[in-house]
Amino acid sequence: MEVLEYMVENSGYIMERFLEHIFIFLASWSMAVVAGIAIAIFVTRPGHRKAGKLVLSITGATQAVPSIAVIALVFLFMGIGAAPAVVALFLYSLVPVVFNTASGLMNVSMKMKEAAKGMGMTNRQILWKVEMPVTVPTMLSGIRSSATINIGTAAIAASIGAGGLGEIIFTGLRMTKGPMIIAGAIPVTFLAIAVDIILGFSEKALTSKGLRT
Amino acid sequence: MSIEFKNVVKEYEVGLRAVDNLNISFEDKKLTILIGPSGCGKTTSLKMINRLIEKTSGEIIVDGTSLDEIDPIRLRRSIGYVIQEIGLFPHMTVFDNIAVTPRLMKWDESRIKKHVCDLLDLVNLEPSDYSEKFPAQLSGGQRQRVGVARGLASDPKIVLMDEPFGAIDPINREKLQDGFLEIQSKIEKTIIFVTHDIREAIKLGDKIAILNNGKLVQYADTMTVVQEPANEFVEDLLGADRALKGLELVRVRETYIPGGKWIEDSGDCRVKKAKDFLIDEGRKFAYVVDGSKRLKGYVMLKQLNKASDEEPLKKHLRSIETIQPLSNLMEAMSLIMNTGLSSLPVVDDKDRLLGILRFKDLVNLVGSYESSDEE
Amino acid sequence: MGFFEYLARNYDLVLIELLNHIKIIAIAIPIAIGIGVPIGIIVSRNKKVSSIALYGAGILMTIPSLALFGYMVVLLAPLKAGIGVTPAVIALVIYSFLPVIRNTVVAVNSVDPRMIEAAKGMGMTNRQILLRVRLPLTIPIIMAGVRNAAVMGVSVATIAYLIGARGLGYFIFSGLGRSNFNMVLLGAIIVSALGIGMNYGLLALEEAITPKGLKIERDK
Ligand SMILES: Nc1ncnc2c1ncn2[C@@H]1O[C@H](COP(=O)(O)OP(=O)(O)O)[C@@H](O)[C@H]1O
Ligand SMILES: [Mg+2]
Numbered sequence: 001m002e003v004l005e006y007m008v009e010n011s012g013y014i015m016e017r018f019l020e021h022i023f024i025f026l027a028s029w030s031m032a033v034v035a036g037i038a039i040a041i042f043v044t045r046p047g048h049r050k051a052g053k054l055v056l057s058i059t060g061a062t063q064a065v066p067s068i069a070v071i072a073l074v075f076l077f078m079g080i081g082a083a084p085a086v087v088a089l090f091l092y093s094l095v096p097v098v099f100n101t102a103s104g105l106m107n108v109s110m111k112m113k114e115a116a117k118g119m120g121m122t123n124r125q126i127l128w129k130v131e132m133p134v135t136v137p138t139m140l141s142g143i144r145s146s147a148t149i150n151i152g153t154a155a156i157a158a159s160i161g162a163g164g165l166g167e168i169i170f171t172g173l174r175m176t177k178g179p180m181i182i183a184g185a186i187p188v189t190f191l192a193i194a195v196d197i198i199l200g201f202s203e204k205a206l207t208s209k210g211l212r213t
Numbered sequence: 214m215s216i217e218f219k220n221v222v223k224e225y226e227v228g229l230r231a232v233d234n235l236n237i238s239f240e241d242k243k244l245t246i247l248i249g250p251s252g253c254g255k256t257t258s259l260k261m262i263n264r265l266i267e268k269t270s271g272e273i274i275v276d277g278t279s280l281d282e283i284d285p286i287r288l289r290r291s292i293g294y295v296i297q298e299i300g301l302f303p304h305m306t307v308f309d310n311i312a313v314t315p316r317l318m319k320w321d322e323s324r325i326k327k328h329v330c331d332l333l334d335l336v337n338l339e340p341s342d343y344s345e346k347f348p349a350q351l352s353g354g355q356r357q358r359v360g361v362a363r364g365l366a367s368d369p370k371i372v373l374m375d376e377p378f379g380a381i382d383p384i385n386r387e388k389l390q391d392g393f394l395e396i397q398s399k400i401e402k403t404i405i406f407v408t409h410d411i412r413e414a415i416k417l418g419d420k421i422a423i424l425n426n427g428k429l430v431q432y433a434d435t436m437t438v439v440q441e442p443a444n445e446f447v448e449d450l451l452g453a454d455r456a457l458k459g460l461e462l463v464r465v466r467e468t469y470i471p472g473g474k475w476i477e478d479s480g481d482c483r484v485k486k487a488k489d490f491l492i493d494e495g496r497k498f499a500y501v502v503d504g505s506k507r508l509k510g511y512v513m514l515k516q517l518n519k520a521s522d523e524e525p526l527k528k529h530l531r532s533i534e535t536i537q538p539l540s541n542l543m544e545a546m547s548l549i550m551n552t553g554l555s556s557l558p559v560v561d562d563k564d565r566l567l568g569i570l571r572f573k574d575l576v577n578l579v580g581s582y583e584s585s586d587e588e
Numbered sequence: 589m590g591f592f593e594y595l596a597r598n599y600d601l602v603l604i605e606l607l608n609h610i611k612i613i614a615i616a617i618p619i620a621i622g623i624g625v626p627i628g629i630i631v632s633r634n635k636k637v638s639s640i641a642l643y644g645a646g647i648l649m650t651i652p653s654l655a656l657f658g659y660m661v662v663l664l665a666p667l668k669a670g671i672g673v674t675p676a677v678i679a680l681v682i683y684s685f686l687p688v689i690r691n692t693v694v695a696v697n698s699v700d701p702r703m704i705e706a707a708k709g710m711g712m713t714n715r716q717i718l719l720r721v722r723l724p725l726t727i728p729i730i731m732a733g734v735r736n737a738a739v740m741g742v743s744v745a746t747i748a749y750l751i752g753a754r755g756l757g758y759f760i761f762s763g764l765g766r767s768n769f770n771m772v773l774l775g776a777i778i779v780s781a782l783g784i785g786m787n788y789g790l791l792a793l794e795e796a797i798t799p800k801g802l803k804i805e806r807d808k
Contacts, residue, residue: 061788063739063787064783064787066742067743068747069775069777070776073773076769151652152652155652172658173661182659185655192652192655265705265708265709286711289709294706299702300703300705302703305799349802349805373709
């Protein structure tokens with residue numbers, strides 16, 4: 001009840017933080033998806049196999065790094081505000097996208113690639129007609145987890161002045177104001193779950209029929 | 214050891230009999246096949262013997278003792294059990310897989326080691342090469358041979374086998390069956406062998422028990438089943454080519470005609486001599502052997518007529534498929550079909566010509582099975 | 589004051605907070621195993637049930653950690669458990685459900701029932717089947733899920749500083765509050781090292797307990 005009261009009274013403020021949160025998320029995540037796929041493709045081209053393996057082990061290891069550490073490190077270089085937050089989120093979201101896409105591409109069997117070559121495909125055609133379609137499911141699951149991680153981490157980024165819904169929770173915690181905490185927690189939970197469900201559906205829709213299990 | 218089923222019934226659900234009043238006596242040291250369509254109760258019958266499944270009623274007696282009086286764990290350790298290859302433990306080496314039951318029975322390690330090596334020899338896997346391999350490093354056929362060795366590991370007097378070769382491709386299955394026939398002749402155990410492949414049944418079984426809907430339809434020697442199917446169901450099971458299948462039971466040595474007249478060519482024989490031989494004998498072709506009676510091939514009159522008399526005969530020699538006395542007539546039949554000739558040379562393992570097997574005789578044999586059909 | 593001077597002066601504090609940090613993980617992981625593994629075993633019997641359970645665990649995992657702590661501060665307040673180690677442990681247990689249950693289901697399904705039948709047919713007792721067949725085959729797979737959970741625990745425990753659970757989050761959040769760069773840097777380095785170290789350490793353990801025959805099968 002108190003939560004509802006708080007939300008109604010502060011609807012303008014909450015809405016602003018909500019939009020801020022979505023903006024930070026979309027900006028950093030969309031860049032991470034585009035850059036991540038590009039990096040993964042680049043390091044898995046023929047002749048770059050070593051680079052590919054290196055990138056896989058680096059991203060594999062970085063997945064064990066807590067998100068707050070990345071936020072903290074970016075803070076040390078860029079200070080506070082929305083811009084360092086977007087940079088930190090971009091970097092952190094990059095990891096699962098690169099890892100999943102690159103490992104998907106590296107796992108496309110040599111035989112399949114040779115068969116494609118034997119049919120007279122160019123390297124470019126092999127990439128778009130053979131490797132990518134096979135990699136799509138792994139890639140999409142990387143993109144999906146990168147989105148939910150991003151939304152959760154964006155909330156924590158309020159600690160370096162990024163704004164967003166995390167700001168409501170932080171303030172609520174500091175002032176031990178229960179309704180305020182919940183008023184921040186509910187929309188950010190909703191956002192994360194909604195994005196996860198939407199991406200889950202598109203994952204199903206975009207996976208080519210032959211690869212569905 | 215003999216195993217006797219007395220009025221054995223298994224109901225998984227009340228009123229539904231998977232095994233329906235089964236009375237059968239499996240004979241000591243014989244390989245008995247349990248065969249029938251899927252779901253007829255073969256596996257259920259088999260598993261009641263090592264009490265993986267408990268019967269609903271009736272009695273099973275092993276060498277005079279009712280199964281109910283034997284502790285199931287001890288019982289199982291004393292009975293070999295072989296299923297499809299998947300039953301091997303992937304985390305254990307070949308050696309450890311085979312040693313499972315001996316270790317459960319607390320044999321001492323030195324005895325286990327010797328026994329496992331003997332078993333690997335028996336199934337034709339070199340112990341020094343295979344002991345330390347893992348199942349993932351073996352082919353399907355090799356895994357199955359390890360499975361057989363494991364089934365024999367506790368020196369059981371009874372071995373139960375549930376479609377052991379079912380997951381193997383046809384070519385390797387034949388090889389495994391041949392190997393198993395050889396093993397069986399050495400080990401003298403009471404073996405109950407479940408299969409749904411009638412060819413496998415005829416090839417391996419001393420006796421065949423045919424089940425349908427949980428009931429025993431026929432139980433007899435393999436030859437009897439083939440020649441005198443008890444009813445239409447068994448005939449259908451044997452299939453349309455059952456007469457041909459009878460050929461699998463007969464060996465070449467029982468049917469071929471030993472001896473005969475051949476052309477001998479120690480390397481210097483001319484066409485003329487061969488031609489004269491063929492004309493004198495009134496034949497269209499003849500086999501050619503060397504000085505030590507080894508088969509070299511055959512020559513045809515039609516061709517020799519086109520050649521000049523003084524040419525060496527060697528030039529006109531044509532090669533031919535051969536068969537050995539221990540092969541069965543089914544194999545001979547398919548060779549004859551392939552070559553299109555009216556007979557097949559029978560040779561020993563050093564390629565010496567022993568005689569000929571005539572297509573005519575095979576056809577007569579098949580005919581005799583077929584006529585028993587119409588009675 | 590330089591970074592190393594700061595480190596040298598606060599050496600004790602680093603150790604204390606490191607222990608506090610690990611304590612949260614060390615309490616939560618056994619609880620997560622104790623709840624998650626039995627759930628995994630139960631739901632693994634039915635494909636539909638297990639996919640529902642995994643979907644649910646997936647949703648729980650999606651809840652942002654800051655929000656989850658927020659809920660707990662408020663909801664557990666009447667029990668006087670809203671702040672401190674308790675909510676941190678609960679949060680980590682909740683996040684662990686997905687990896688632990690998922691891997692348990694995979695592990696249980698990886699054991700072919702026909703193989704168990706073979707074991708029984710050879711005269712193994714139920715206890716022998718459990719100890720010699722089931723556990724060696726399933727524990728390594730379950731361990732991988734536990735590793736994921738423990739690595740996540742490093743991150744969750746850091747955030748848990750905000751609700752009074754102490755731990756290495758102290759250096760980062762307190763440092764941010766005071767604009768103390770050395771503190772922030774120290775915190776970031778240690779939690780990163782702990783996360784990476786936890787991952788590799790448990791990975792090595794996982795490799796050590798994976799039977800050789802399974803590795804060969806896997807690498808084929
Ligand atoms: N555990 C079980 N529970 C219920 N019914 C079973 C069970 N096992 C087998 N059956 C049923 O018993 C019958 C015989 O099965 P089975 O002995 O496995 O046949 P087969 O090995 O000849 O294919 C089948 O109708 C099968 O569906
Ligand atoms: Mg069966």
